Amino acid sequence: MMLDRLFAPTPDGQSRPALHGAARIGIGGPVGSGKTALIEQLLPMLQARGISVAVITNDLVTAEDAERLRRSGIIDPARVLAVEAGACPHTVIREDPTLNLLAADELDERFPDVELVIIESGGDNLASTFSLDLVDWWIFVIDVAGGGDIPRKRGPGVLQCDLLVVNKIDLAPHVGVDLAQMLAEAEAVRDGRPIIGTNCRSGFHIDAVAEAIARAVLVER
Amino acid sequence: MTGHLHHHHHHAEHAHSHDGGAGHAITVTTIIGSRIDPMLSRWLHDIQHHGQVETISLETRDMARRRLRAITDHGTECMIALPRTECLYDGAVLLMEDRRAIVVRVSQENWLRLRPVTAADALSLGYAAGNLHWRVRFTGGDLEIALEEPADTYLARIADLIERGRVVVVTPKARAA
Ligand SMILES: Nc1nc2c(ncn2[C@@H]2O[C@H](COP(=O)(O)OP(=O)(O)OP(=O)(O)O)[C@@H](O)[C@H]2O)c(=O)[nH]1
Ligand SMILES: [Mg+2]
Numbered sequence: 001m002m003l004d005r006l007f008a009p010t011p012d013g014q015s016r017p018a019l020h021g022a023a024r025i026g027i028g029g030p031v032g033s034g035k036t037a038l039i040e041q042l043l044p045m046l047q048a049r050g051i052s053v054a055v056i057t058n059d060l061v062t063a064e065d066a067e068r069l070r071r072s073g074i075i076d077p078a079r080v081l082a083v084e085a086g087a088c089p090h091t092v093i094r095e096d097p098t099l100n101l102l103a104a105d106e107l108d109e110r111f112p113d114v115e116l117v118i119i120e121s122g123g124d125n126l127a128s129t130f131s132l133d134l135v136d137w138w139i140f141v142i143d144v145a146g147g148g149d150i151p152r153k154r155g156p157g158v159l160q161c162d163l164l165v166v167n168k169i170d171l172a173p174h175v176g177v178d179l180a181q182m183l184a185e186a187e188a189v190r191d192g193r194p195i196i197g198t199n200c201r202s203g204f205h206i207d208a209v210a211e212a213i214a215r216a217v218l219v220e221r
Numbered sequence: 222m223t224g225h226l227h228h229h230h231h232h233a234e235h236a237h238s239h240d241g242g243a244g245h246a247i248t249v250t251t252i253i254g255s256r257i258d259p260m261l262s263r264w265l266h267d268i269q270h271h272g273q274v275e276t277i278s279l280e281t282r283d284m285a286r287r288r289l290r291a292i293t294d295h296g297t298e299c300m301i302a303l304p305r306t307e308c309l310y311d312g313a314v315l316l317m318e319d320r321r322a323i324v325v326r327v328s329q330e331n332w333l334r335l336r337p338v339t340a341a342d343a344l345s346l347g348y349a350a351g352n353l354h355w356r357v358r359f360t361g362g363d364l365e366i367a368l369e370e371p372a373d374t375y376l377a378r379i380a381d382l383i384e385r386g387r388v389v390v391v392t393p394k395a396r397a398a
Contacts, residue, residue: 018250019248019250019302020250020302020303020304020305021304021305023288023302024288094354105305129354132282132285132286133285136286136287136288136289137286137288137289154374156353156354159370159374160369191370191371215290216288216289216290217288217289217290219248219300219302
């Protein structure tokens with residue numbers, strides 16, 4: 001009958017469908033927790049998986065992080081855009097993400113091959129969260145040196161993010177933090193949602209972060 | 222009528238099944254229409270008899286996403302990748318084949334209902350809710366908060382209002398979907 005003609009079964013093994021622009025993920029967290037360091041570690045790992053990436057940085061008044069990435073040699077400098085966040089870095093990722101949306105649209109337009117746009121938020125406090133109008137999925141990065149009691153403070157960033165990264169685990173013995181306890185407390189306040197402990201200097205567990213990103217927002221190849 | 226056929230054509234182009242060896246992942250890049258659209262509902266009804274209609278249950282929070290991986294109640298894995306201009310909704314039809322369809326459902330949502338005693342208390346409560354970016358709705362003189370965390374997490378943030386009796390917890394009530 002007519003239905004059968006209309007509803008031709010979807011062919012298997014076809015080339016991947018055309019997507020409408022790249023997936024967008026956010027990386028937020030307190031000042032100096034290692035957001036840019038995480039991106040520096042992720043870029044080669046994502047590239048090795050054949051994923052084409054672009055980055056948007058949000059700095060307070062400069063383009064420091066963008067410049068750092070452009071100079072790094074790990075990404076085409078044209079694929080790094082800087083948004084000046086002003087004094088209130090959380091505003092441009094939550095209440096009014098217009099500037100970041102425009103930057104992401106621009107990347108989609110200029111680089112149609114880009115599959116993933118990473119948006120680094122300006123360093124903020126534990127209350128900063130990303131609007132899901134801006135990103136599809138987001139990571140919050142805290143670090144061991146910031147204090148083992150951070151998870152217990154139940155900041156919205158720590159609670160609501162899709163993945164919590166606890167960075168600088170190498171520093172735990174030096175700053176007197178019980179890493180196992182810190183991770184257990186983070187797990188408890190997050191009701192079992194994902195947490196990964198990383199060392200963004202050595203690259204430890206970056207593969208797990210890359211896998212989580214691919215799993216969450218990238219079409220399987 | 223033409224509109225529906227057009228949508229349908231889109232589905233064939235934009236919803237791809239591909240065997241990744243392990244499972245059967247489907248990429249969805251557009252919403253075909255609503256489950257309650259007369260023609261789609263007729264088609265869904267037919268599929269129900271000749272095949273199966275699968276459901277993806279999503280929490281309200283996830284409805285705001287344009288990209289997400291989800292699994293239907295029949296175990297079919299879907300990568301949803303919508304244009305930025307499209308938005309998921311309850312009853313969105315994501316896939317329509319001759320013997321299979323996939324429909325989105327919003328799973329049950331829980332609300333914490335709070336009652337401020339005076340107008341001044343209502344101002345304090347409203348201020349706190351706005352400041353903390355809670356998702357709220359108003360029912361009569363009460364404020365209801367959509368629970369994305371356990372109720373205690375919210376109550377802890379307004380502990381002073383609760384302890385001083387300025388705001389009363391009416392009920393953590395569950396609304397069936
Ligand atoms: N020991 C150690 N140091 C780290 C690690 N990750 C980052 N750092 C250092 O921490 C400092 C801050 O790292 P960034 O990547 O600039 O942090 P950020 O979060 O991007 O900082 P802002 O953008 O200014 O908020 C740098 O000196 C890094 O070398 C880590 O895993 N272990
Ligand atoms: Mg940085």
